Amino acid sequence: DQQVKQNSPSLSVQEGRISILNCDYTNSMFDYFLWYKKYPAEGPTFLISISSIKDKNEDGRFTVFLNKSAKHLSLHIVPSQPGDSAVYFCAASGWGDNAGNMLTFGGGTRLMVKP
Amino acid sequence: NAGVMQNPRHLVRRRGQEARLRCSPMKGHSHVYWYRQLPEEGLKFMVYLQKENIIDESGMPKERFSAEFPKEGPSILRIQQVVRGDSAAYFCASSQGRGAYGYTFGSGTRLTVV
Numbered sequence: 236d237q238q239v240k241q242n243s244p245s246l247s248v249q250e251g252r253i254s255i256l257n258c259d260y261t262n263s264m265f266d267y268f269l270w271y272k273k274y275p276a277e278g279p280t281f282l283i284s285i286s287s288i289k290d291k292n293e294d295g296r297f298t299v300f301l302n303k304s305a306k307h308l309s310l311h312i313v314p315s316q317p318g319d320s321a322v323y324f325c326a327a328s329g330w331g332d333n334a335g336n337m338l339t340f341g342g343g344t345r346l347m348v349k350p
Numbered sequence: 351n352a353g354v355m356q357n358p359r360h361l362v363r364r365r366g367q368e369a370r371l372r373c374s375p376m377k378g379h380s381h382v383y384w385y386r387q388l389p390e391e392g393l394k395f396m397v398y399l400q401k402e403n404i405i406d407e408s409g410m411p412k413e414r415f416s417a418e419f420p421k422e423g424p425s426i427l428r429i430q431q432v433v434r435g436d437s438a439a440y441f442c443a444s445s446q447g448r449g450a451y452g453y454t455f456g457s458g459t460r461l462t463v464v
Contacts, residue, residue, distance in 0.1 A: 239392075241392075271455075276359075276457070276458075276460075277457050277458075278354070278356075278441050278443075278455035278456050278457045278458050279393070279441070279455045280455070281453065281454075324392055324393065326393075336383070336398045336405060336406045337383065337395035337398060337406065337408075337409070338385075338393075338395065338453065339395070340385075340392035340393045340394070341392050342390075342391055342392045343392055
C-alpha cells in the first residue's frame with residue numbers, strides 16, 4: 236500500500252520553462268512534506284519542505300504547494316535549467332507512535348530539462 | 351566538514367555470504383537512519399538508531415538483517431546469507447535531533463548479489 240505516490244515516472248521540459256512535479260498521499264497523519272533531488276550514484280539532497288499549516292513555500296526557483304483537502308502537493312521549478320535534470324522524490328513525515336522518525340518516499344519522477 | 355560517509359560505495363557478494371555496510375554520521379549528529387532503494391523504486395525506511403540503541407526497526411526484514419550503532423565507531427547494517435533480492439542501494443542518513451526534518455543522506459552503498 237503506497238502512502239506516497241508520484242504518478243509520473245518521467246517529465247521532459249524545455250530549458251527556461253516551468254517544471255511541475257506532482258505527488259499524492261493517502262495518510263492523514265502526515266504533517267510535513269519534503270522534496271529531495273537525486274543524481275545518479277549520489278544520495279538524495281534536500282531541496283525544499285512544507286509544513287501542513289502552510290499551503291505554499293518558496294525558495295528561489297523552487298516553490299512547493301500543498302493542498303491538504305486533496306492530499307496533493309506539487310513542486311514548481313521556474314525557470315528550469317539543464318542542471319535540474321535529476322530524479323525528484325517527494326517524501327512525507329507525520330506523528331504517531333514512532334512515525335515522526337521516518338520519511339515515506341514516493342517512487343520518484345525523473346526530470347529531464349532540454350537545452 | 352565531512353558529510354555522511356558510507357562505505358564501501360560498491361559491494362559485490364555471492365549468495366549466502368554476509369554483507370556489512372558502514373555509515374559514519376555527520377559530526378555532531380547522533381541519530382542514524384537506514385533506507386533501502388530497490389531498482390526503479392523509492393527509498394524505504396529500514397531502521398532508526400541512536401548511540402547503542404535501536405529506536406525503530408519497523409522497516410527491517412525479520413530475518414538476516416541487523417543494525418547497530420555502537421558507542422564508538424560507525425553504524426553497521428549487516429545482512430547475513432545474502433540473496434539476489436537484497437541487491438539494492440542502501441542509504442544512510444543522519445540528523446542532529448530526532449525526527450525527519452533534518453536528514454542528511456550519504457551517497458549510499460550499492461550492493462550486488464551474484
